Amino acid sequence: MLRITLSTSRNALLTVLVAALLITAGCNGLGVGETDTGPDGTTSTPESTATPTPTVPQNGTDLRSISLEQDAGHIINSDLDGGDPKRDGKYYEPVQFAAEAGTVVNISMRSPTGDPLVKLRGPNGTVIDLDDDDGMGDAADLTMVTLPETGQYTIIATSSEPNTAFTYYLTVEQFIPPEQRDVLFAGNMSSWNRTEQLGEFADDVSRPFDKNTWTNITGVSVNTDENYVVLTYTMDPQNRTMDRMTDLDASMLFAYSAVDGYYQRGEGEVNASWAPERIYYRTVTPDGELYRISYLTAEQAEDYRRTQELDQYYYGSLWAQRTYGPAHDSYVEGADNSTSTGEVATRDKSGEYIFV
Incomplete structure (x- = not known):
């Protein structure tokens, strides 16, 4: 969560909200050496000149850097495809990112069709860590890795099996200790900036929403330019029944509407200007794969407060605004209602500030 303590009056409010919601909603191996080369022509001789088999795709997406x-x-x-560099019969992509000494990261590589292997190299080329199957299923995870120096790091995204090509999903998380996150919310609330205001709203919504015992909020981010907040939560497959998902949809509306109403009334130290225009709810599987993204608008929250009706109009609007991830049966690569990265038509991730 963003902050550990709230004022007594606001704790009382959130206790009431939670009760109402519950009642209503029911380091060796593959890598980039000094002679490795990629399709972009950087540095010298490839370690293997073997021609890819004809069945391997040649023109997939190339990932070479992240921020x-x-x-x-x-x-x-x-x-991973035939256009990528190759070593010991295995295709790989070298993905670089800049970081300062002492940064702690979690790196995860997953694929629905392949068996990933991930390695992390330091600025001087030494192997810091590697993994094959420490994640769920065949996922490769590097957990809580402390980066020893400031510079460019390289993630080697590759396969455990030779001559295999597949789509993969890479996640790099930067761990921010709670004591550092709390600094952002220090001082008088009247002097908070827009990031802190939206973060407070996200925290207030996450508390009652997270009281569903079959979900667990794992991420919070805000975007001040686009005026929205994002809550990411995990859900086990056994809980994805029609009844449970319908209750979850209702909880989304209840939590947003109740907290938005509290802000609109200007009670306590908050006011209407702190409330976002939209809130996104990201559902992910326990191994981190995107299941779906749903969003609600401030207008929908106000409509519910005014009518107190959960009718087909509300559910129809929510379903029309829903986008599916690769873990969902309705996901179709390239379709308007599908996303593998979390980008949707009304969400520009480039300006997001990530709390957890």
Whole structure:
């Protein structure tokens, strides 16, 4: 969560909201050496000149760099394919990112069709860590890796099996200790900036919403330019029944509407200007794969407060605004209602500030 303590009056409010919601909603291996080369022509001789087999795709997505500022915590998709460099019969993509000494990261590589292997190299080329199957299923995870120096790091995204090509999903999370996050919310609330105001709203919504015992909020981010907040939560497959998902849809509306109403009334130290125009709810599987993204608008929250009706109009609007991820049966790559990265038509992730 963003902050540990609230004022007594606001704790009382959130206790009431929670009760109402519950009642209503029911380091060796593959890598980039000094002679490695990629399709972009950087540095000298490839370690293997073997011709890819004809069955391997040649023109997939190429991922060569990410930014911890803009991409941390987000799912990025790319492809191992015949156009990538190759070593010991295995295709790989070298993905670089800049970081300062002492930064702590979690790196995860997943694929629905392949068996990933991930390695992290330091600025001087030494192997810091590697993994094959420490994640769920065949996922490769590097957990709580402390980066020893400031510079350019390289993630080697590759396969455990030779001559295999597949789409993969890469996530790099930057761990920010709670004591550092709390500094953002220090001082008088009247002097908070827009990031802190939206973060407070996200925290207030997450508390009653997270009281569903079959979900667990794992991420919070805000975008001040686009005026929205994002809550990411995990859900086990056994809980994805029609009844449970319908209750979850209702909880989304209840939590947003109740907290938005509290802000609109200007009670306590908050006011209407702190409330976002939209809130996104990202559902992910326990191994971090995107299941779906749903969003609600301030107008929908106000309509519910005014009518107190959960009718087909509300559910129809929510379903029309829903986008599916690769873990969902309705996902179709390239379709308007599908996304593998979390980008949707009304969400520009480039300006997001990630709290957790």
